[in-house]
Amino acid sequence: MLDKITQKAQSRNKLYSRVRAGVSVGIVGLFSNVLLFAIKIFVGLISGSVAIIADAVNSLFDFVSSVMTVVGFYVSGKQPDKGHPYGHQRFEDIAGFITAMIMLYVGLQFIYSSILKILHPVAVELNYWSVGLLLLSIVIKLWQRLIYSKVGQSVGSKTIMTAASDARNDALTTFGILIAIVISVTTNLNLDGYIGVVVALFIVISSVLLIKNFIDSLMGQRPNDALIEEITQQLDEYDHILGFHDLMIHQYGPDMVYAIVHIELDSSFSLDYAHEIVDHIERDFQRKYAISMVVHVDPIDIHSKKFSRFFVISQETINGYHAGLKIHDFHVERLKNGDFLLQFDIVVPENSRFSDEEWLVEINQDLRKKLGDVTVQINFDHTDLGADKSLI
Numbered sequence: 001m002l003d004k005i006t007q008k009a010q011s012r013n014k015l016y017s018r019v020r021a022g023v024s025v026g027i028v029g030l031f032s033n034v035l036l037f038a039i040k041i042f043v044g045l046i047s048g049s050v051a052i053i054a055d056a057v058n059s060l061f062d063f064v065s066s067v068m069t070v071v072g073f074y075v076s077g078k079q080p081d082k083g084h085p086y087g088h089q090r091f092e093d094i095a096g097f098i099t100a101m102i103m104l105y106v107g108l109q110f111i112y113s114s115i116l117k118i119l120h121p122v123a124v125e126l127n128y129w130s131v132g133l134l135l136l137s138i139v140i141k142l143w144q145r146l147i148y149s150k151v152g153q154s155v156g157s158k159t160i161m162t163a164a165s166d167a168r169n170d171a172l173t174t175f176g177i178l179i180a181i182v183i184s185v186t187t188n189l190n191l192d193g194y195i196g197v198v199v200a201l202f203i204v205i206s207s208v209l210l211i212k213n214f215i216d217s218l219m220g221q222r223p224n225d226a227l228i229e230e231i232t233q234q235l236d237e238y239d240h241i242l243g244f245h246d247l248m249i250h251q252y253g254p255d256m257v258y259a260i261v262h263i264e265l266d267s268s269f270s271l272d273y274a275h276e277i278v279d280h281i282e283r284d285f286q287r288k289y290a291i292s293m294v295v296h297v298d299p300i301d302i303h304s305k306k307f308s309r310f311f312v313i314s315q316e317t318i319n320g321y322h323a324g325l326k327i328h329d330f331h332v333e334r335l336k337n338g339d340f341l342l343q344f345d346i347v348v349p350e351n352s353r354f355s356d357e358e359w360l361v362e363i364n365q366d367l368r369k370k371l372g373d374v375t376v377q378i379n380f381d382h383t384d385l386g387a388d389k390s391l392i
Contacts, residue, residue: 018155022073025151025160029066033059039137043130051177051196054113058106065099089253093217096159100210103166107203114196121190126181134178141171156254162210173199223249240277245328258292267299307332317366324349339373347381356380
């Protein structure tokens with residue numbers, strides 16, 4: 001009981017620190033982006049540069065993004081409730097997705113305004129203090145990126161790292177505009193619109209990649225390999241486990257990780273002893289990794305010669321197809337009529353040449369030829385993480 005209370009307290013403290021960091025970053029963005037908007041709109045109106053005015057509008061959208069960051073972290077920091085038993089941390093991804101969509105909109109608008117500038121070039125005026133103000137805005141954006149990157153990496157937040165990417169894009173945008181205007185003022189070449197298109201395309205491409213990243217996260221993407229490796233290494237440490245398979249990992253935010261795994265134990269173990277092993281594993285994962293692990297037991301009769309014969313022949317048959325099929329969770333049951341029922345799972349690769357139904361017919365026919373009157377029930381698994389270390 002004390003361990004559970006301690007774990008919950010640590011989890012709350014970690015979540016509180018994450019929320020506090022996210023809200024702090026959002027507040028920094030609120031004030032600095034208002035300042036940037038004021039600087040750029042002033043210089044844009046004085047100089048007559050459409051590109052600078054568009055950049056000022058971009059800073060205004062960054063202000064809105066900062067509001068979304070504050071709201072996103074505030075909501076994600078709420079404790080699980082009846083309506084949301086897995087917490088609210090995925091709202092952070094929603095906030096990041098909205099921020100990336102705003103970046104995409106700004107990039108597309110910037111392309112449009114830059115093309116208009118190419119078609120209808122307008123002379124711009126620029127003096128030293130205007131250049132100084134634009135350089136100041138670049139420094140502020142680089143300062144933003146530095147803060148966002150440090151905080152984002154420390155708390156593992158994709159939303160804050162998105163804001164860091166946006167700050168970098170804004171610094172490049174302003175720098176590109178400044179170079180174009182300086183060239184336009186000092187020469188007869190009006191590059192304002194052309195450089196604007198190049199910078200805007202960079203923003204659009206970055207935004208699309210970020211949007212894809214957030215969509216993958218919200219849809220439920222494959223867990224990262226480091227987490228899978230961490231879990232499998234921990235499972236390898238338990239002496240009584242003969243093997244394990246069917247590892248599934250669900251994440252509802254950075255600090256809300258749930259996992260399910262099937263472990264293989266000697267069928268001669270008592271129910272109490274098997275439960276003791278399972279309990280020990282689940283507690284270890286909660287204590288060491290803050291992972292809510294659910295363990296399912298598959299009893300294996302390692303002393304039965306008939307069981308071993310059925311398994312070896314089934315394994316040889318499956319391997320004989322050379323189709324990348326993997327077998328696990330193998331069970332044998334004697335039916336009332338004297339026949340044997342074979343039940344097992346098969347992991348099917350993405351590029352399988354047959355459908356599940358075709359494989360079932362093929363395997364049934366081949367095993368009946370080799371084993372006689374047997375019935376085969378197969379569960380075809382298409383969601384394998386590649387982390388199986390099964391005895392059978």
